[in-house]
Amino acid sequence: MSLDPTYLDYPRRGYGQDMDRYDWALAKDRAPVRLASGAQVAAMIVVACEHHVIDPKKSPFAHPHGMVTPFPDLRHFTSRDYGNRVGVFRILEALRARGLTATFALSSALLERAAPLVDAILNDGHEIAAAGLHGDAIHHSGLSEDEERAMIGQVHEAFAAAGLEPTAWLSPARQQSFNTPDLLTEAGFTRVLDWESDSVPLNLRTANGPLAALPLFNELEDFKLLVERKQDEALWTRQILEAKDFLKSEHASRGASVLGFQLTPFVAGQPFRISALEALLDGFAGDEAVWCAGAGDIIGAFEAASP
Amino acid sequence: MTADPNLYDYNPYSGRPKIEWPGGKKLAFWIAPNIEFYEFDPPKNPKRPGWPRPAPDVTGYSQRDYGNRVGHWRLMEMMDRHGLRGLVSLNVAMCDHCPEIIEACAARGWEFFSHGVYNTRFSYEMDEAQERAVLADSIATVEAATGQRIRGYLAPALTHTTRTLDLIAEHDFWYTCDLFQDDQPQPVKTKTGKLVSMPYSLEVNDVITYGQLAMDPWRYADVLKRQFDQLLKEGEASGTVMCIPLHAYLVSQPHRLRAFETALAHITGHSGDVWFATAQEIAGHFREHFWDVVQDDLDEKGLNTGGTAFDAWAAS
Numbered sequence: 001m002s003l004d005p006t007y008l009d010y011p012r013r014g015y016g017q018d019m020d021r022y023d024w025a026l027a028k029d030r031a032p033v034r035l036a037s038g039a040q041v042a043a044m045i046v047v048a049c050e051h052h053v054i055d056p057k058k059s060p061f062a063h064p065h066g067m068v069t070p071f072p073d074l075r076h077f078t079s080r081d082y083g084n085r086v087g088v089f090r091i092l093e094a095l096r097a098r099g100l101t102a103t104f105a106l107s108s109a110l111l112e113r114a115a116p117l118v119d120a121i122l123n124d125g126h127e128i129a130a131a132g133l134h135g136d137a138i139h140h141s142g143l144s145e146d147e148e149r150a151m152i153g154q155v156h157e158a159f160a161a162a163g164l165e166p167t168a169w170l171s172p173a174r175q176q177s178f179n180t181p182d183l184l185t186e187a188g189f190t191r192v193l194d195w196e197s198d199s200v201p202l203n204l205r206t207a208n209g210p211l212a213a214l215p216l217f218n219e220l221e222d223f224k225l226l227v228e229r230k231q232d233e234a235l236w237t238r239q240i241l242e243a244k245d246f247l248k249s250e251h252a253s254r255g256a257s258v259l260g261f262q263l264t265p266f267v268a269g270q271p272f273r274i275s276a277l278e279a280l281l282d283g284f285a286g287d288e289a290v291w292c293a294g295a296g297d298i299i300g301a302f303e304a305a306s307p
Numbered sequence: 308m309t310a311d312p313n314l315y316d317y318n319p320y321s322g323r324p325k326i327e328w329p330g331g332k333k334l335a336f337w338i339a340p341n342i343e344f345y346e347f348d349p350p351k352n353p354k355r356p357g358w359p360r361p362a363p364d365v366t367g368y369s370q371r372d373y374g375n376r377v378g379h380w381r382l383m384e385m386m387d388r389h390g391l392r393g394l395v396s397l398n399v400a401m402c403d404h405c406p407e408i409i410e411a412c413a414a415r416g417w418e419f420f421s422h423g424v425y426n427t428r429f430s431y432e433m434d435e436a437q438e439r440a441v442l443a444d445s446i447a448t449v450e451a452a453t454g455q456r457i458r459g460y461l462a463p464a465l466t467h468t469t470r471t472l473d474l475i476a477e478h479d480f481w482y483t484c485d486l487f488q489d490d491q492p493q494p495v496k497t498k499t500g501k502l503v504s505m506p507y508s509l510e511v512n513d514v515i516t517y518g519q520l521a522m523d524p525w526r527y528a529d530v531l532k533r534q535f536d537q538l539l540k541e542g543e544a545s546g547t548v549m550c551i552p553l554h555a556y557l558v559s560q561p562h563r564l565r566a567f568e569t570a571l572a573h574i575t576g577h578s579g580d581v582w583f584a585t586a587q588e589i590a591g592h593f594r595e596h597f598w599d600v601v602q603d604d605l606d607e608k609g610l611n612t613g614g615t616a617f618d619a620w621a622a623s
Contacts, residue, residue, distance in 0.1 A: 069465070074314070075487065077312065081488045082487055082489065085489065086320040089319060093321075114319070116317070116610070227519075230519075232522075232526055270510050271537035271549075272534035275537065
């Protein structure tokens with residue numbers, strides 16, 4: 001038994017990245033970003049309101065938050081839906097009480113179904129981002145370019161029909177195809193939350209101009225820590241606050257950075273987790289070095305400050 | 308896009324009409340001991356094996372049996388000490404296998420709802436007549452054993468068909484424990500009847516907390532206290548429901564029960580604000596006083612989308 005000889009060909013072996021979306025550049029070598037406001041850490045809280053359909057195709061894989069048991073999985077459908085009708089309002093209240101601004105990434109499937117949620121998010125001054133059609137509409141390289149273009153087009157149309165024009169995009173399950181960045185800019189999106197390559201906004205090269213990637217740390221996601229890794233609430237919030245304090249400690253030498261983390265309403269919005277979430281948000285609201293803002297404002301501030 | 312199963316209307320948690328519990332209580336609290344029978348050698352369901360391992364799964368079977376022989380009695384005595392009644396989620400074959408348990412619960416004024424015949428007989432692939440037979444069996448078996456007409460349903464092992472909700476509504480069940488979308492009772496969109504989704508607090512079910520989330524006994528107690536504190540606080544604006552779904556084979560293990568009791572003591576220490584009830588009482592109160600209030604509010608807000616559960620599936 002042996003592999004095809006081409007298996008040991010290395011056509012992209014050379015200095016820097018093995019793809020063309022962005023160039024190799026070391027964080028330590030760039031001029032530190034000094035935000036005009038003096039903020040040391042830009043906290044990007046992403047509240048991911050995804051609709052998880054009850055009859056998913058699970059192609060090419062199941063969304064980690066989606067259905068688990070055979071159809072009809074009332075258990076997971078309704079416990080996910082809990083997040084978007086009950087839990088998310090606890091998160092909104094906790095943010096409002098502290099004057100914090102976040103980015104709410106919504107499946108387009110929710111726009112009509114949960115219209116009062118959209119109103120509540122906008123009334124509180126948060127940014128809305130697009131999170132694809134629904135949790136099971138996964139973008140992947142098994143789709144043709146036209147299929148994926150149609151999916152993104154449907155999302156864009158649904159938001160437009162709701163009077164919204166989000167500029168930021170979060171892919172379902174944070175999965176992309178090789179074409180996704182090009183198709184996103186073709187549809188007018190200019191920011192993306194799937195790539196976490198750098199600690200400051202990073203422009204991806206696309207066929208239609210730049211797509212700014214903002215780091216959303218997958219290892220700080222509530223579902224991953226609390227559900228998949230079975231950590232407790234104190235450990236979950238301690239790690240996020242530790243990240244904040246560490247980034248502050250780097251500010252003098254490395255400049256301002258972005259701390260992105262995801263709250264998932266059916267996880268963070270549980271009654272028994274709200275006190276932990278409130279303590280976490282107190283840690284952000286009470287820290288003058290930290291600025292909580294929507295993705296668009298964060299990009300704007302970094303662009304304005306870039307040398 | 309995939310159709311919405313249309314189980315209920317979207318109802319945002321903020322700005323709801325105020326639900327009031329009897330005596331001005333803020334939170335309706337109920338305990339659901341699951342009293343279950345898992346067969347030693349169950350028949351195969353095409354969608355799910357009876358046990359994760361090939362039968363006989365001796366460890367799994369015997370731990371559940373420990374729950375019935377030892378654990379249930381510990382839990383029941385502890386609830387007696389705190390003056391709490393259970394609303395039993397019952398595999399109705401328990402009435403045949405272990406009648407002493409059923410008699411002891413009934414003698415205390417506990418109530419029952421059906422959790423299917425066995426926890427190893429799943430609803431997947433049942434035809435309508437078979438599903439009706441399970442419901443008729445449930446009603447008749449509990450009635451014969453206790454004289455009670457059951458009004459609630461939690462599908463065995465949380466396995467369903469698209470007909471389940473309509474069938475239980477048709478059999479004059481008042482509530483389902485299978486829907487986890489809310490912390491308040493809510494109307495379910497069935498073809499007939501007034502079926503209420505009863506909060507069953509799956510996230511604090513001991514199967515989820517000890518098993519899936521790997522909580523230690525003391526953390527589980529802490530989670531229950533925090534769950535209670537938050538829902539009690541919110542119950543000021545509009546009455547909330549908290550359930551603790553339990554399994555004696557888990558919570559009544561010798562390393563767990565004392566930590567759990569601290570949570571019960573915390574909750575019973577707030578008796579001035581808490582309606583200690585059964586789901587049947589909560590569902591009855593909601594149906595009588597708040598079903599129309601919630602429906603009218605949904606209508607006013609333009610959130611009533613019409614239709615019934617799974618109608619898009621029936622049409623296709």
